[in-house]
Amino acid sequence: MAPTLNGEVDIVIPTIRSLNFLEDWRPFFEPYHLIIIQDGDPTKEIKVPEGFDYELYNRNDINRILGPKANCISFKDGACRCFGFLVSKKKFIYTIDDDCFVAKDPSGKEIDALAKHLENLTKPSTPYYFNTLYDPYREGADFVRGYPFSLRAGVPTAVSHGLWLNIPDYDAPTQLVKPLDRNTRYVDAVLTIPKGTLYPMCAMNLAFNRELIGAAMYFGIMGDGQPLGRYDDMWAGWCTKVVCDHLGYGVKTGLPYLWHSKASNPFVNLKKEYNGLFWQEEMIPFFQSVILPKKCTNAQECYLELAKQAKEKLGPVDPYFNNLADAMVTWIEAWEEFNAPAKVKNGTA
Numbered sequence: 482m483a484p485t486l487n488g489e490v491d492i493v494i495p496t497i498r499s500l501n502f503l504e505d506w507r508p509f510f511e512p513y514h515l516i517i518i519q520d521g522d523p524t525k526e527i528k529v530p531e532g533f534d535y536e537l538y539n540r541n542d543i544n545r546i547l548g549p550k551a552n553c554i555s556f557k558d559g560a561c562r563c564f565g566f567l568v569s570k571k572k573f574i575y576t577i578d579d580d581c582f583v584a585k586d587p588s589g590k591e592i593d594a595l596a597k598h599l600e601n602l603t604k605p606s607t608p609y610y611f612n613t614l615y616d617p618y619r620e621g622a623d624f625v626r627g628y629p630f631s632l633r634a635g636v637p638t639a640v641s642h643g644l645w646l647n648i649p650d651y652d653a654p655t656q657l658v659k660p661l662d663r664n665t666r667y668v669d670a671v672l673t674i675p676k677g678t679l680y681p682m683c684a685m686n687l688a689f690n691r692e693l694i695g696a697a698m699y700f701g702i703m704g705d706g707q708p709l710g711r712y713d714d715m716w717a718g719w720c721t722k723v724v725c726d727h728l729g730y731g732v733k734t735g736l737p738y739l740w741h742s743k744a745s746n747p748f749v750n751l752k753k754e755y756n757g758l759f760w761q762e763e764m765i766p767f768f769q770s771v772i773l774p775k776k777c778t779n780a781q782e783c784y785l786e787l788a789k790q791a792k793e794k795l796g797p798v799d800p801y802f803n804n805l806a807d808a809m810v811t812w813i814e815a816w817e818e819f820n821a822p823a824k825v826k827n828g829t830a
């Protein structure tokens with residue numbers, strides 16, 4: 482198990498409701514610093530349970546801190562969480578939704594999701610050759626026969642994507658036709674997503690190495706005033722995976738699980754997602770075809786190149802993508818204002 486890295490971790494929570502869920506996480510989260518992003522009405526008071534060390538930002542704070550660049554941070558959408566990624570100074574970020582609770586593994590033991598994410602992030606990934614016994618660095622597992630020794634050191638892990646029991650993260654059409662579906666299947670595995678393969682990244686139980694990939698973990702312009710919602714984490718997932726593949730970093734998915742308690746309204750979600758259901762048939766082939774030049778040697782440089790290509794290739798799909806590409810550039814400008822560009826060489830920050 483990874484050591485407690487509490488000096489190197491920020492927990493980022495977007496919220497429009499109360500934070501009572503933190504009581505459930507207290508044994509695991511209390512040693513850590515929280516960055517709470519209060520979305521929606523800034524005059525509403527958000528109560529944080531006693532005993533937590535936190536900083537809280539509402540929309541007025543975001544506007545005051547970023548000035549004109551604040552327009553790259555979404556309003557009335559969980560995508561606002563990426564402001565927390567921007568202002569953090571820590572090596573690792575864990576972001577969690579406020580309707581997610583501690584899950585139990587099949588033995589009935591409570592799952593310390595954060596500890597498992599940190600373990601995932603501090604052990605290598607294997608994107609170049611699939612290990613059929615899954616995570617080879619796990620206690621009691623290893624590389625199987627036929628696995629090349631030249632690849633057994635693995636690569637640095639940039640993203641750890643956790644899953645959820647109970648309410649599944651379905652898109653609105655699926656949720657509308659299968660409202661009673663509950664995810665009861667606990668799969669005891671962590672997989673590295675192979676190089677060249679995209680995946681639908683969900684942000685409700687997500688951790689990443691901010692120094693390696695933080696600059697590309699931008700959640701786009703979604704929600705209020707935008708023709709798209711609930712594709713914030715999808716966009717960030719596609720961008721970060723393409724950047725990780727280019728820079729030689731790994732992305733893991735699987736354990737840890739948490740308990741997703743609340744289904745959001747599928748009718749509201751359908752309105753938010755509607756364009757995305759069509760546009761994803763264009764967005765995904767775009768990301769599958771992206772080639773980043775060798776001169777891009779860190780996440781910021783890769784991201785600016787991605788913004789350029791997204792404008793060229795997706796702008797004709799809808800003018801929204803021109804605005805999104807511009808917002809991606811603004812994000813990097815803000816990122817570099819807040820963080821002296823981390824010169825990351827060979828995966829060590």
Ligand SMILES: O=c1ccn([C@@H]2O[C@H](COP(=O)(O)OP(=O)(O)O[C@H]3O[C@@H](CO)[C@H](O)[C@H]3O)[C@@H](O)[C@H]2O)c(=O)[nH]1
Pocket residue numbers: 494495496497498520521556557558559560561577578579580650683684685704711712713714743744745
């Ligand atoms: O306007 C808003 C709405 C929500 N939030 C905060 O964002 C997260 C997620 O909200 P919620 O749990 O209601 O949404 P889900 O449909 O369950 O989850 C989706 O959100 C994305 C991942 O977070 C992804 O699209 C789906 O998993 C909560 O913390 C809300 O408080 C917000 O800040 N502003």
Ligand SMILES: [Mn+2]
Pocket residue numbers: 578580685741743744745
């Ligand atoms: Mn939810």
